[in-house]
Amino acid sequence: MNFKGFVNMNEIVLQTNKLTKQYKNIKAVDNLSFTIKKGVVFGLLGPNGSGKTTTLGIILSVINQTSGDFIWFGKGNSNIQRKRIGAILEGPHFYENFTAYKNLKLVSMIKGSDESDIERVLKEVNLFHRKDDKFKTYSLGMKQRLAIASALLTNPDVLILDEPTNGLDPQGIADIRELIINIASTGKTIILASHLLDEVEKVCDEYLVLKEGNAVYQGMVEEKSSSNLIIELSSLNMELLESVIKNISGFISLKHNKNTLEVKFSNETDFKYIAQFLFENKVVITHFLVIKNNLEAQFLEILEKNV
Amino acid sequence: MFRLLNIEFYKLRNSKYFWILLILFVLFLLSVPVFVNLFIGTVRKSQVTEQGRTIVNYVSFFYTKDLWHNLTYIYKLGTVLLAFITMISITNEYSYKTVKQNVIDGLSRKEFLLSKIYMIVFLSLFVTLLVGIIGIATGLLYSESGSFLEVVSNIKYLGYYFLYIFTFLLFSLFIGNLIKKSGIAIAFMIFYLIMIEPIIVAITTYWMEIEWLSSFYPVNGINNLIVNPFARYFFKDLNRFTVTPIFVSIFYIILYIYLTYKVLKNRDL
Numbered sequence: 001m002n003f004k005g006f007v008n009m010n011e012i013v014l015q016t017n018k019l020t021k022q023y024k025n026i027k028a029v030d031n032l033s034f035t036i037k038k039g040v041v042f043g044l045l046g047p048n049g050s051g052k053t054t055t056l057g058i059i060l061s062v063i064n065q066t067s068g069d070f071i072w073f074g075k076g077n078s079n080i081q082r083k084r085i086g087a088i089l090e091g092p093h094f095y096e097n098f099t100a101y102k103n104l105k106l107v108s109m110i111k112g113s114d115e116s117d118i119e120r121v122l123k124e125v126n127l128f129h130r131k132d133d134k135f136k137t138y139s140l141g142m143k144q145r146l147a148i149a150s151a152l153l154t155n156p157d158v159l160i161l162d163e164p165t166n167g168l169d170p171q172g173i174a175d176i177r178e179l180i181i182n183i184a185s186t187g188k189t190i191i192l193a194s195h196l197l198d199e200v201e202k203v204c205d206e207y208l209v210l211k212e213g214n215a216v217y218q219g220m221v222e223e224k225s226s227s228n229l230i231i232e233l234s235s236l237n238m239e240l241l242e243s244v245i246k247n248i249s250g251f252i253s254l255k256h257n258k259n260t261l262e263v264k265f266s267n268e269t270d271f272k273y274i275a276q277f278l279f280e281n282k283v284v285i286t287h288f289l290v291i292k293n294n295l296e297a298q299f300l301e302i303l304e305k306n307v
Numbered sequence: 308m309f310r311l312l313n314i315e316f317y318k319l320r321n322s323k324y325f326w327i328l329l330i331l332f333v334l335f336l337l338s339v340p341v342f343v344n345l346f347i348g349t350v351r352k353s354q355v356t357e358q359g360r361t362i363v364n365y366v367s368f369f370y371t372k373d374l375w376h377n378l379t380y381i382y383k384l385g386t387v388l389l390a391f392i393t394m395i396s397i398t399n400e401y402s403y404k405t406v407k408q409n410v411i412d413g414l415s416r417k418e419f420l421l422s423k424i425y426m427i428v429f430l431s432l433f434v435t436l437l438v439g440i441i442g443i444a445t446g447l448l449y450s451e452s453g454s455f456l457e458v459v460s461n462i463k464y465l466g467y468y469f470l471y472i473f474t475f476l477l478f479s480l481f482i483g484n485l486i487k488k489s490g491i492a493i494a495f496m497i498f499y500l501i502m503i504e505p506i507i508v509a510i511t512t513y514w515m516e517i518e519w520l521s522s523f524y525p526v527n528g529i530n531n532l533i534v535n536p537f538a539r540y541f542f543k544d545l546n547r548f549t550v551t552p553i554f555v556s557i558f559y560i561i562l563y564i565y566l567t568y569k570v571l572k573n574r575d576l
Contacts, residue, residue, distance in 0.1 A: 062407050062576040083413035093404040098321055109314050110412045150412075 011038045012074060013158055013189045014059060019068035021054050021213070028054040030213035031068070036191065036206075041184045043204035043221070044193040051213040052193040053090055056162055060087055073157070083111050086151030087160035092143040094135045100146050101131040104153060113154035121149040125179065141172035148179060159183060160191045165199060177203060209302050217302045228252060228267050231274065234260040234287040244281045248274055260287060311422035312429060314414075315396075319426065324395050332388040336437060339381050340445040343368050369449040375464035376536040378442055382468065383533060386475050387500075389430060393476045394483035394492045397423060401487040407576040416571050423480055424564065431473040439465050467532040467552075474529045474556045477563040484567050500526060528555035 014036040021029040029051045036042045044052045057063030059070050061077060072081035094103045104118045122128040125145040130138070138146065144164060151159055161180070165173040180203050184190055194200050200207050201221055209217040229250075235241035242261060245251065250269035255262040265274070271290055278285055319325045347368065368377050400406040409419055442465070446458030479496065486492040508521045521527050531552040 057575070060411050062410050064573065064575060079410075079413050079415040079418065082411065085411075087411045089407065089411060090404075093408040095318070095321070095399075095403055095405055097323065102317075102321055106314065106317055107408075107412050109310075109317060110409060110414050112310070112413075 012036070013038050013040075014070065014072055014191075015074075016059065016070040017068055019055065019058055019070060020066050021051075021058060021063065022066040027213050029058065029065070032210075032213065032215055033068075034208055034215060034218065036189065038189055039187050040206050041180075041190045041192065041204045043200035043207035044191065044210065045195070045197065045200050045207050046210035047195055050210040052195075052210055053162055054213075055210070056087075056089055056160060056191070056193055060085070060089060060160065062089065083154070084156055085158045085160060086153065086156035087162075088144075088147040088151055088164065089160070089162045091163075091166070092147035092150075094143075094146065094150075096136040097134060099132050099134055100127060100138070103135055103146070104150055107150050107153055111154045117153055117155070121152045124152060125149040126175075141168050141175070144168060144172070144176065145179075148176070152183070156188075158189045158191065162193045163195070164192070165194075165196065229265045229269050229271065230291050231263050231265065231271060232257070232260045232287065232289040232291050233263060233285065236284045236286060240281075241278070241283050241285075244278060244283050245274075248277050262291070308421075308425060311418055312425040315422040315426040316429075319392075319396060322396075322399075325392055328388045328392045332385050332434075333437065335385045335388070336382065336441055339378065340369075340441065340449065344449055369445065372461055373536060374446050374450060374458070375442055375461045376533065378445065379438065379464045379468040379471075380533050380536050382438055383471060383530070386472055387496075389434065389472065389476060390479040390496060391493060392430070393423075393427060393479040394496065395489050396426070397480055397483035398487055398489035398492050402489065404576075410576060417568070420564075420568055420571055424477070427473065427476045427480060431469055431476060434472055435465055435469040438468060464533060470553065470556045471529050471532045474559050474563075475526075477560055477567075478525055481563040481567045484570055522551055523555055525559060528552060529559065532556065 012035055016035075017033055019029050019032040020027065032051075032055060044055065046052050054063060058065045059072075059077075061079075061082065070077055073084065075081055095106070098106070100122065101118060104121070105115060108115055108118060119128065122131050125148055127142060127145055127149060130142065135143070135146070144167075148161070148164065151161070164180070165176050168176065177199065180190065180192070184203065190203075192200065192204060204221050206220055207218070208215055233241060233245070238261070242254070245254065245261070245263055248265070248269070250266040252264040252266060254264070275285070275288065368374075400409070406419060410416060414422075439462070442462075443455075443458055447455065450458065482496055482499075483489075483492045486495060504524055504526050508524065508527055511517050511520045522531055529552060
């Protein structure tokens, strides 16, 4: 019996089956099937307009799919299941004239949860001191944090965040990321849609790349086997550098940048070996940067392959 | 049911427009008997022509038999304020995208619509009760006879009034949900009331000469629940009330609920 392919149904949070959303002239989501396991931070990655928000809209029942279906917690896709999910879609949506507290009170009334939970989530996102201020007086970062607080109400099993750092300043971005990592450490399943690759790389375990509504890649963030090693180099003597570097085993290609050389090696090549080889050939290195092996490169590679 | 009503009521009672429009409406209700009484008194005391005095004496607004009909007829004018409450309450959900968030947070679309409908039921009942209390108080204070039994003798108009309000507010909910933008929805409603339907009525009644058809239009049909009572003072011949408007109302109640649900269900939020 192949245990690798065997997945306990209790461990599956969401399963979609051939989801399709056809708008008049465009297929926003095209035959999309994927599975999300419990406790995973799942990244939905793709350029703007690739169908990320439409996909999230469908699994949250605010967008009616043209065909296909999905199932939450192995049970169904009614509002009963949605009460176990905390989600923000396309930014924070609240009643402008309500205070933060009243907005959360309303959410807890809908979820049927206890009012006492509001204080906890407001403290978690560091907004408790502003709880009696109206939502419309909040800055964008605070609005985004309030949305996360709202999603955290009733301690949901799954958290869905759509571009949670969109429009935030660097401090705001750092705060939100820390918050997500903290939440993930409590064992919650998180689905994160983003077009920011380093965001997904920093917080996600698993990711799915969408392109024009199709899943073009699904994998673990740590899997790097398929990618090559790319190094950016410069030297006092660029001609020498170029002639020497071509002789290193594993060399694939090079590209001239403004003041540097971008060199591609096979993924088995150890960059320490490269450095040593250059040193032995008396090439004086003034700049040495490993730029490959990150998600961005993988991502671009995947997108290129699927043109 | 109470959970949904509670949710909707929480939204309303924290909204300024709701209180402003509701207070305006209550003031309107209260002011009508007071002003009518003041007006009649002034005319009686003044040296108007004999003919004018006869008319005023004749139009016994507070005459117990006519009181409910007269009062509810004038009160129909205030319905537009309640219609605004209904339309803003639904269009705001679209402009703040809170309908979407409500669904994400765990309300089904059906529950969302039910919360609005329950509120309309509640608001219609509340307003009817208020009109009932004002009517009884007015009857006891101003009418000539003043016995309680006589005052409530024609209270069936309160029932028609409830049906009128309820149907009209469901119509407003349907328009608000369909149009989604509060300004456009309100403008459309006003335009429909004063332009579109009167023109259609004129065309079918006077030009095409199909008089009965106008009893089935959305607004005209329910207007017939409480026809103009003042005509009786001049022509002594009031079109007899038929049961048709009751059926027309019930038909539209079902239609509006059905169509609003259809639109909400099939729409991407």
